[in-house]
Amino acid sequence: MIETYRGIVYPNQLDHMGHMNVQWYTAKFDEGTWHFLSMIGITSDYIKETNKGMAALEQKMKYRAEVMAGDLLIVKTQPLEVTEKVIRFIHYMYNAETGQEAASCECVGVHFDRNTRKSCPLPENVKQKWANLLARDEFQATT
Template sequence: MTAEAPELLTYRGVVYPWHCDQMGHMNVMWYTGKFDEATWTLFAELGLTRSYLVQNGRGMAAVEQTTRYLRELVAGDTVSITTRLVEVREKVLRFEHAMVRTSDGLIAATSAITGVHLDTALRKACAFPDEVRRRAEAMLGSTGETDNRC
């Protein structure tokens, strides 16, 4: 990949008072939850919708996640998350989220995630279908061979 993949807006929301801990800042569980919602928006863009997963006996599992907390968020802050695909392999996606405080445009947190496509009956990783792979490669701006063996 010669150029960075474009960013996709995957989440918009607000920090509510009940998201905050005893110190008045958004608790880490809520960062994770908002990143999770952004992840499912990315997956839907790729065709990995709930109906696809259920109808095909497939799932997605995060096998690695690294979150960096850069700025504190408080009740009333609005946030957006942009996501960029970093890598697409036969059975694996790597992507990065950036959570931005919309009032000043500063990044509050980032999360880098590696996800694996699963056959839920066999309980093992399997290749993405051609259409998902094509969408992911288009998002990256690349092309490649696809192998659909589980």
């Protein structure tokens, strides 16, 4: 897995129960997603130049442990599958101090033409970068 996010839980991110509200899990996973996408070639420049990008199709969250104000969080991402137009990956959120898994989020996204508003094939260089990530020893151990 590769680290795609690192940040802290702020007091304004807590809910009435005293732990981080679910909207912030989504926000932190989303930041990890954009970092991960840039690693495979879906960068802000790519989006501006081609008017293509990614659209979320599905997110499945699992909450494992509470996180509180002041906790340092790390998100690590594991690529799972790539097809002609679709990618699937999973984020794991950890408490950096304890190493405990706090949550996970499995994501499915589609490559999307912003002009036609329809799905379109992923560029070959993106699929190649994905394959290169999967070939790394650290990913093979978790697949």
